[in-house]
Amino acid sequence: MSSTTAARRTLATTPRTGPKRDAPRSSLTHPPxxxxxxxxxxxxxxxxxxxxxxxxxxxxxxxxxxxxxxxxxxxxxxxxxxxxDPALVQSILYTLLYTTIVTVPILVLGYFLAVLVRSKRRGSTVLRTIFFLPYVVGLTTLSFMLVLEAQPNSGLLNVILKLLGITDGTTAWLVNGPLATLLICVLVVWAVSGLTMVLLMSSM
Known part of the structure; x- marks a missing residue:
């Protein structure tokens, strides 16, 4: 082997060194x-x-x-x-009462629904949609529906209770204070439990 051939092979196997290029700038870095x-x-x-x-x-x-x-x-x-104004104090006390009534049921029901739909069972996706649907519909729309369905003699609520023999179908739910409060609390628990379910699922 000639010295010329050996020198060429040495040059071919020797890594070339040159000026180092800067590392590419991260795509997540932007100017202010x-x-x-x-x-x-x-x-x-x-x-x-x-x-x-x-x-x-x-x-x-x-x-x-x-x-x-x-x-x-x-x-x-x-x-x-x-x-x-005495009505201000009464409003504050009523708000505190309402908050006390709905907070625990919302958390308990939301947690139960989150555990129920979190498991990989058939129909879990459908159940999630059904439970979350009241929140999507909106509390305003649900409140209007409640006003219609709680009417004496014509509302669906009174019709069902009359068929079951619980009431005579003429209950004025929205006129009586305690009954109206009960309906509002049930409506809010039903409407917000779906959102609580989603939040608890994300934390699980």
Whole structure:
């Protein structure tokens, strides 16, 4: 083997060294202006549709602003009048009572539904859809349906109870305070348990 051939082989097997190239920049790294550009629409949306109306509402609460005519600034007089109203205390107490009644059933029922549909059983997906559907329909729509179905003599609730022999079918559910509270609590528990189920499933 000649010395020329040996030198060529040596050069072929020797790794070439040259200037090192910088590592490719991560695709998840962006300049700060990109972040500001992405956040700006959300910030503007919150400013225009949330914070600005809130500021206007606070200013209106400090005035005597009729629907028709001029208004005048009266400071915190509206708040002083509000806290002197006995209905405010009654509303706060009723809200606390309502919250106490619905909180535990929502958590218990939501947990039970989450355990039920989390297992890999046939029909679990269908059950998840059925349980979550009341929340999708919306509490406003469900409330309107409740008003229709709780009417005396014509509502489905009274019709069913009359067929079962429990009532005479003329119960005014929405006129009686305790009965109306019971219906509202049942409606809210039914409507929100699906959302609680989804949240607990994600934590499981």
């Amino acid at each position: 202006r990109t972040g500001f550009a992405l956040v700006t629409p959300a910030v503007l949306f919150v400013l225009v549709f949330a914070l600005a109306p809130l500021a206007v509402a606070v200013y209106i609460s400090l005035t005597n602003w009729p629907l028709i005519g001029d208004y005048r600034f009266i400071g915190i007089q509206n708040y002083l009048t509000l806290f002197q």
